[in-house]
Amino acid sequence: MTKKTLWMASMPAPLLIAMLLLLPGPRSLAANDQPSGTATEVKIDNFVFGPQTITVPVGATVTWTNKDDIPHTTVSTDGVFKSKVMDTDEKFSFKFTKAGTYSYFCSVHPKMTGKVVVQ
């Protein structure tokens, strides 16, 4: 399809493997934001928080992204966190520094609920 693909496909396999091995490890990790386990994504899609319950370690940052055509919010039922209104593709992040179970909902569409379990 692209020139690059063709170029790589035409290379001898050992050379390709050598090139891949040369890719700098730490930097590619950084490109993925953070090591797995401390960052968690929740997608808001079709008026649902997904996953509805997530379990993360203490210190993790959870990021919500609104994939709907309709604005949503993420509001802790106990007042621990409260996002601004998120329009399409907008995000909200919160860092959980204490263990516990945090229930939250969308204050615009309160039928939408979710939980963050911090261990």
Added chain:
Amino acid sequence: MTDKNKDLIDQKLQDLNNDGVDRRGFLKCMAWAGTGLVWTMSGGIPSSRAFAKSHGKDAGKGGDFSFVQISDSHIGFNKPANPDVTATLQTAINKINAMPDKPDFIIHTGDLSQLSKPSEFDTLDQVLKGASAKQIYFVPGEHDMLTDNGEQYLQRYGKGTKGGGWYSFDQKGVHFLGLVNVANLKAGGMGSLGHEQLEWLEDDLKGRSASTPIVLFAHIPLWTIYPDWGWGTDDSEQALSYVKRFGSVTVLNGHIHQIMQKVEGKVSFHTAMSTAFPQPAPGTAPSAGPMKVPADQLQRVLGITDVNYLVSGRSLAVVDSPLDLGTSPSGNGGGSGGR
């Protein structure tokens, strides 16, 4: 309209609420009548007749009046379901201005804006300024309270109202109550009126004659249409208990972007179409998000609601009109409607 398109519309508009109102038949009747269909509520029993006839005959009698309900203009929305919601609101206003009998006022049942932005409210004001009816009554939708618990809404549209924006007024013997059920919503719940407003409502209705026609209007339906999507109001039962003794009660709502009707005793419930975009019938889609229809069919699922009060029968007749009835073969996509 091609048979295929017609089927598509029929499919989208079919009644899935099992409440005895088949909107597919309703729309077909409207197309047949050419201008619409009147639902006359008399002693709790709805009867229908051609709109044009009754409208001409009864109009102008002493004490009779009419108003128009518009809803869910969502100014600021620009997604594929309708990239130009300002234009469709303008079409709705043009349609109102072209009515042979000028409505006394307009009621907007909320979601004026998409994101509660000042610029969105400004645009709305600009369009509404062009309405021939100068008096417009508002109630907020959840989209109008997104940023500041509704403070901006109250400043702009809620001057002189009580609490979170509720109020009542009288028009030629009919008592109107504008209610707010989009504030302080609780996790897992639906719309909510709250204790303070319910107390005010009970108090407001106390001492009024049972023969006074009552009109309740609020954004989210005051009857439970589909709890899974939050299409109802948790404490509406209590509100409705206060109006039970009245002989004629009409409840007008928005929020669900489609027509739904129900009659329960002397209370008739009605939801209006949006002027911005349609939403799916309950349970027919993964969520209640905006429904995309072919561009040339959009104006057939957007519309306005005309309400006529006839003094003779102390009854209110509710007539829904799409922005475009779809009578022209080309679909009249950007036109000013089917009139």
